[in-house]
Amino acid sequence: MARVTLKDVADRAGVHASTASRALDPEKGSMVHAETVARVRAAAEELGYQGHAIASGLRRGHTSTLGIVVADLGNPFIAPVVRGIENHLEGRGLMALIAETRDDHGRMARVLNNLAARRVEAVIVTGARRGDEQVLRKAQRQMPIVLAVRHLPGSGIPAITHDDERGGRLAAEHLLEHGHQRIAQLCGPRGISSFDERASGFRNRLRTAGLEVIELEDAAQHPTLAEGRRLMERMLAQRGVVPTAIFAHNDLMAFGALQALAGQGRSCPEDVAMIGYNDTPMTAFTQPPITTVRLPGYELGRMASDTAVVLMEDWEQPRSTLSLPPVLVPRHSTLGWRGET
Amino acid sequence: MARVTLKDVADRAGVHASTASRALDPEKGSMVHAETVARVRAAAEELGYQGHAIASGLRRGHTSTLGIVVADLGNPFIAPVVRGIENHLEGRGLMALIAETRDDHGRMARVLNNLAARRVEAVIVTGARRGDEQVLRKAQRQMPIVLAVRHLPGSGIPAITHDDERGGRLAAEHLLEHGHQRIAQLCGPRGISSFDERASGFRNRLRTAGLEVIELEDAAQHPTLAEGRRLMERMLAQRGVVPTAIFAHNDLMAFGALQALAGQGRSCPEDVAMIGYNDTPMTAFTQPPITTVRLPGYELGRMASDTAVVLMEDWEQPRSTLSLPPVLVPRHSTLGWRGET
């Protein structure tokens, strides 16, 4: 397909290929006689000429492409982030190659390698986790890398994240304000900054209030509904006090926890209050509607993309690291708690 | 970045670039003396050589890239489809460029043009709608196009879709079986096959049963919650009989409709039964849980990707058009209807 080349167009217009090239380039159209431009344009039109961005890019030394690496395309929270990136790229002549790691280190390595071979001009990684440092640092020697959503503490790789420490704190404060004393959290996977930080933000705030969090040693393998249910069931199976409030590390885990509670005949919010995280659209429509922490995913995507673009234009930029503020969204799953009985 | 080229490696290994090329190509490694291969590999390693898939592709005549065009990256239903595509591509050395049209014809044209310029070897379009035929047909002269999710009736462009006619029929049958007589539907945007067909499947099935659907002339501009609410409000504002059951063309619209009903003091499922479409994860957790039609999005993605790969390898393949079967998932929003009063 697409047989016709610039040379064909030039021949038909009776000019040299380089003239045709200039005539078709909006930036250089002025260097060429208006009549010639018209002739070349006409020839291109007649032949159905389609420019070859790859060849042109090879010559010019750029690909106008960047990479997006996500852990899980199915995670509802990732959609607005990707959308923010994509919308920022649009109109800049840039396009994104997208790949999924499924939180697998080997896949991360392979994907980055593939992206490097394709000479993307920057990579936005939303799926980094502890253990990826080395691979990422190596990749960083070949192209700018921007971490988004999850960062790698101490790695020095620029990152645009949410302030999850703060998110955890907000959750804790909300529960404290409502008079809870026996408070638990169900932890998302370890080694992922966004989960680790919401855990410590939550824990620390409770300590400040003189309380110790109820926690399992076990954390979720993946931040899924099934894992939320499993952890909640384990917690309920332990003897000792039952918490009056649960902080689940994301909305899906909160649902799972709710199912486990229901299975034990405990109701939310009357017996146990629940807080999720992410403000996934559905949280507003569930029974009960779930109190959650809202993060500006779309904006984060735009900013990560913006950082990536700056970095690809000017390699040795100061590494900007940003953290966007979360907001607590109170709903019935905590507001309806009836207090100690 | 990535300064070192094959020539550098060759020089360091003391061989010609073409030998280095062969040594590094797993397919042609055998054409080269084992010792030479080792020397070249070592040199590449020492220099930190990173292959240049773009240049290599230019020479070999392929890009190992395909395009995915979606209408709305934020639509929860699109995630599994993209996931299915991506997972199918992985391990085949292929990667996908992704772009969003937001259901805008102009954007569709621009995106396809950009993709063609980048010489993607095929494009999967999940966001086609009436009015895109011409642009798509033109693009089809440059690369194979596969429609997914939504097809273009009469266009002859290969498509992998869900059988939405059938989905509509299933919804109708479910309501008939439960004894409904005054049945309405809230229509998704016109000119999009998936909505048009679920509308006609539903309508026709009711006609066969001797019933006429209650419908507005108006359809949703976008398949969103807000539009679902607006349409439901309009319907309730009309004098005459109130339906006992509603078929909303997707789950989000169903939520909107639910809100409108609640606003009028009507409860679901007691007064009015509701059916959605897509089996978005949240439908199982809402109050009430919503009866919906489940579609195999992931499988559809895989199949679309498979078709695209076949087409890019063998241009003039018979145009395979497939339609995957939907399944009705009954939940409380219809099962709890208390019947005519």
Next chain:
DNA sequence: CTGTTAGCGCCTTCAA
């Protein structure tokens, strides 16, 4: 204003 020349980085003849 336009043509010539020389590659971008790689791979595939062809010949040795």
Next chain:
DNA sequence: TTGAAGGCGCTAACAG
């Protein structure tokens, strides 16, 4: 088994 030559499609630099 290896090297030389040529070119994928395009454009920058240099003449004229």
